[in-house]
Amino acid sequence: MDLRIYNIKLSINFIFIFIIVSAFVAGLYKEITAVLLALAVHEMAHIIVGRELGLDIEELELSPFGGRIKVAFDKAASEEEILTALAGPFANFVSVGLIAFLTKLSFVSSEFSKQLIHYQLMLGFFNIIPAYPLDGGRIFSLWLRRHISHNSSVRITAKTSKILAIFFLIIAVWGITIGKIFISLVFAGFFLFYQAIKIEKNVAFDFMKQLVMKKETVFKKKYISGDTIIVLEDTPVKDVLYLFSPQKYFIVVVMDKHMKIKKCITETEIFDKIIEKGLDLTIEDLI
Missing domain, CATH: 3.10.580.10 (CBS-domain)
Incomplete structure (x- = not known):
């Protein structure tokens, strides 16, 4: 489903909608509120910081594992993109302190506060993992791009994503042997592995597309x-x-x-x- 808010295209994954609706039907109101609040804080931080740094944010894509922003090519620069990517997890961590403060003042109940803090921390820490399409993966790729070619940086990050995905799945299998089911690690493992394959498959096409767009940028901005x-x-x-x-x-x-x-x-x-x-x-x- 596609919407447009403040001139930003909002793409919502069908599975994401299904999970949200299912959670409400199941009566998990506090849990889903905590999840949506953590996601809103995270993505708004990306958008606000990105726009303050002069980036043209074209699209926000929401999936079961969070959101991803797409920046217009002709406004993108590695330093600004790195700061924009860091803004999301940083905002989640800052929110933990704010929630704790509000809880101390009795504005938020202790029980609900634990759920809010749990999802803020979970989303923040998950997104600093150096794997695609997470913020950490984007930062890792941009850092690599300073030392090696664009294609090499993408491929190395994709391979790192696969290694981390397999690691998560191994932990999940180990959990079964001790009588515990880490369902979130199973989903995260398959999600990261699928995204890595998808990015590797499209790296050549995306690279050629960027080369073509540079020509358009020259005509549009008169310089590059x-x-x-x-x-x-x-x-x-x-x-x-x-x-x-x-x-x-x-x-x-x-x-x-x-x-x-x-x-x-x-x-x-x-x-x-x-x-x-x-x-x-x-x-x-x-x-």
Whole structure:
């Protein structure tokens, strides 16, 4: 189900709606109120901080394991995205202190306070796990992107997500052997593993989409940050392609074996040749 609130597209997963409705039907009013409050605090923190930092937040997607915001490409920068991602868990932790204070003043009952604090902490800690599509996974990927290529950072984060998912499932199986059922770990394990596979599958498509959007950004804003890559003629095109990052436009300087400049190629020119001839090319084929 899709809605639009304050110019932000709100996408609500059907399973999320089903769980909320089922909980109300089952009479779990306090539990579901605590869950929704924790989720509201978390996502509002993302939106408020993101907008204060100048990010164009296009969409908020709600699923059974929380929400995920999507930021417009031409307004995205790694520092701002990291701070925006951190805002959600931080807001949950701050809310714990506020709830405890209100409880001490008798504005909130002790019993309800425990539920509120439980879900605030659970959502906050769960989201700092370095796995997709959680905030921790986004932060981890953005941090990696400062040191390695965009595609490599996504793939490493996806592999980390799978490892953590398997770890959760192993703990769940171990729980069964001692007579305990950790149903939340089972759901979390399968959820993280599925999301990691989905992201790995789409990484090439998303990367190419970002390259195309950079061209649109230049025409829209009249400028974009740039960088230079120095390559030899026999360098495979795909090796150069994976060095590109979403937030910068690249100029590739081609050198011969005597280290003299033969030609400068824009990433748009490289992308057009890839569309025409495929990835099995060397830089020499482009000049």
